[in-house]
Amino acid sequence: MAKRLAVVPLLVATILSGLVVSAAPASAAPIGTTASCYSFGRTLSQGASGEDVRQLQIRVSGYPGYGGVLAIDGQFGAGTKAAVTRFQQAYGLGADGVAGPATFAKLSSLEDSDCTPVNFAYSELNRCNSTWSGGNVSAAQAKANALVTMWKLQAMRHALGDRPIQVNGGFRSVSCNNAVGGAPASRHLYGDAADLGAGVHGFCVLSRQARNHGFSEILGPGYPGHNDHVHVAARSGQLWSAPSCGM
Structure with missing residues (x-):
């Protein structure tokens, strides 16, 4: 009986050996880490391009440096290298501006399965229209813009000692914006704005x-209508105004 059972592993091994030919090549596998919602399959450095670069840019969009805004265009240029370097420095990684396994592992640890950073959620950025x-x-673009905003807030939260940032709202439909008396051209209509409470x-x-x-629009105390919150957003050109804070 023992001899008969020994045949089974041999048959399985024979079958599996025939399947190896159709398996994906090793080079297609992630290079050491699979993010919660995205797998980076290669080391990324200056000169690279593609969807994986764009995904990296989303996740390091909060590290462009003072007054900077990182373009999310799938092109790994000097700005992306600088942002990756700042991210690596922020988390005590080897800061060479090259995104490899250690950088991807840290990004993965900061990410939930829906691609949002662990400390923020779509529900915080959309209290108006769940669609x-x-x-x-478009709805898809508004949601994509909100995702970038959340990653910027995640970077900001880390810089503030990993203490919570209170988010009171984000995206608004036109009807929601009108109902709250929002400006006709409010960035809330584009999904890339967030209103922050004082919190801690x-x-x-x-x-x-x-x-x-990476916030080109910052409106706070002293700016009309903003004494009870700080508004951060993306816009063409820079508008920072919080007179009561010396801005």
Whole structure:
């Protein structure tokens, strides 16, 4: 009986050996880490391009440096290298501006299965319309813009000692924006804005810190209608105004 059973592993091994030919080549496998919602399959450095570069740019968009904004275009240029370097420095990694296994592992640890950073959620950025529709861009674009905003906030949160940042709202449809008296061209209509409560930091701390994390629009205390929150967003051109905070 023992001899008969021994035949089974031999048959299985024979069958499996025939399947190896159809398996994916080793080079197609992730290089040491699989992010919660995205697998990086190669080391990324300056000169690279593609969807994997774009995914990396989303996740390091909060590290462009003071007053900077990182282009999310799938092209690994000097700006992306600098952002990757700052991210690596922020988390005590080897800071060479090259995204490899250690960088991807850290990004994975900061990410939930829906691609949002672990400390923020789509629900915080959309208290208006769960379908993300009705704004000034498509629902898909509004949601994509909100994702980038969350990664910027994640970087900002880490810089503030990993203490919570209170998010009171983000995307608005036109009808929601009108209902709250929002400006006709509000960035909330594009999904790339967030309104922050004072929380544990205070409005001026938030206003000043946001300057380092890719927000081209920062409106805080002293700016009309913003004494009870800090508004951060993306826009063409820079508008920073929080007079009560010396901005």
